[in-house]
Amino acid sequence: MASPDRLSVVLRAMADTRSDGPVSLVDRVCLAAVELLSLQGAGVSLIVEGQLRGTAGVSEAGITAIQELQFTLGEGPCVEAWASAQPVLEPDLDDRGATRWPAFARAALEAGVRAMFAFPLRIGAIRIGVLVLYRDRPGALDGEDLAFGLLLADVATQVILGLQAGAPAERLHDLLAREPAHWAEIHQATGMVALQLGVPLDEAFVRLRAYAFASDRPLREVAREVVARRLRLEEAR
Template identity: 40%
Template sequence: MDLDRSAKVWRAIKATARSDGAPPTLLSAVRACAAALSAIGAGFAVARDDGIWEPLVASDPVAGELEELQFSLGEGPSGDAVLSGAPVLESDLAALGAGRRWPMFSAAATQRDIGAVFAFPVGVGAARVGVLAVYRRERGPLPVDLLQDALVYSDAVLVLALDDRTGVGTDPDGLITAAFTARRAEVHQATGMVAAQLGLTVTDALARLRAHAYSSGLSLQDVATGVMAGQLRLEIDATDHRTKGTGSQHADPEHEEEDS
């Protein structure tokens, strides 16, 4: 990962969060991603253990509606990205191929003047946390520079989603390091050990490692090394196996005006 690009992405997420008067969250990440990619909106859907994805957060009502459409229709780029573990880059929803692949979703999206959808799996190794979807009016592929930004945004969403999964706060100063460390081999191995020890899914085990790192003040790398060396054994707690809401969340301009 490009450190300069990663720093740029996190600056955008933090700036968006500051405008909301809050620390970085999944909502600020998808908002910043949509703005950076000149998109009409973006959304994050969480992957369930049974392979089904559910909308969790969207940058705005339009993206929220599109996220719900994919979920309710049971087809679309997001579902394919979750199942394959690879990005699904559909540059023209009106094209014959898109119509054959997702007949109901592509028709519904084009009726809403959506030209392209780009879905990026959020996860690492066997831990599939969810999918980040970006919706654009313009047809055509993402420029290479924006595609690279989108991949970094998916890494940012990974860290924020892990923190959201366990209900811990997010330390803005440690986010870039956490995104890098989550992809290291030692973390993958420690995640497998924790999953086996606590009877968790791989995704929940990775979230527990991240939560322990945050609460203890240790780096994710140090926690993983301690687990691998047998010096640290995590315990099951109330945050494990917790379920998330199924409805998508998005910005409500009227609500924001009331709160301001």
């Protein structure tokens, strides 16, 4: 259980955070995490049935890409924390992490990430997403840090549900829907590929992802090519 002390520390950090651009409440949770746990960055992904459905908040814009990459590759602490509904703590991506998630660990190390800690956003048995903490140096979270990580995930959960409660029916709250432009293109391309290959949408997404990975290009770039009709994924089996 959260001690009232820690909660007030988190709330104060959220109130005190400074950032150049406009920040949402969920961004503030991420910024507070960075401040309190001396992180490189933090991000909150929204997930429905194992599919990444949005990035609710980040401590800085660059985090979005590395959160998404885990779903592009289908591996990484964020994906695993969602699937297991348990925190996934990886103190060294260059060591054990590299064997757990070879493709993702390589990319994360290139981006300067050394340790990652992922906490599912849970309310009882229900999960809505994952909070991921990034560090540029190896090392485990100590007990106090861990308690803060769990609490930050709880705070993020409540903030997200609180925001969404104020949204118009059927619509996602504006502050929870702030993806970069390529977000829509990836899903549009998925729809096109489903028809091009005659496969269900989830398989179409996997194929799009596989194509990007095999050709060593970012998913967003491949998606843009598909939407612009410069690329078709034809049946090539």
